[in-house]
Amino acid sequence: MSEGDAEGELAWQTDALCAQTDPEAFFPEKGGSTRDAKRVCEACPVSGKCLDYAMANDEKFGIWGGLSERERRRLRRRGR
Known part of the structure; x- marks a missing residue:
């Protein structure tokens, strides 16, 4: 994939x-x-694209x- 892609x-x-927002909220300590x-994700207009990206890239x-x-x-196990 090229940089442009x-x-x-x-x-x-x-x-x-x-x-x-504060990026630390999205990467909490174990048990945090x-x-x-x-809550931010619920209101986000691109949360679906975000989830697709995470699934495709095995975040x-x-x-x-x-x-x-x-x-x-x-x-993933359910075969999304």
């Missing part, structure tokens, strides 16, 4: 509400609360598209 693939990030991050950490890694693993 990568930029196009991530263009949705410019509309992501998380880009305007994900509630605030998920291991953080809240992506409103789901934690554990929730994304379950979704």
Whole structure:
């Protein structure tokens, strides 16, 4: 993939509400609360694209598209 393709693939990030908030909320310490991050995701216009990106790229950490890694693993097992 060329750099231009990568930029196009991530263009949705410019509309992501998380880009305007504290990034630490999306990468909580083990056992930390994900509630605030998920609340931002619920209102985000690109949360679906975010989740698609996380699933396609096997993101291991953080809240992506409103789901934690554990929730994304379950979704993957169900054959999303």
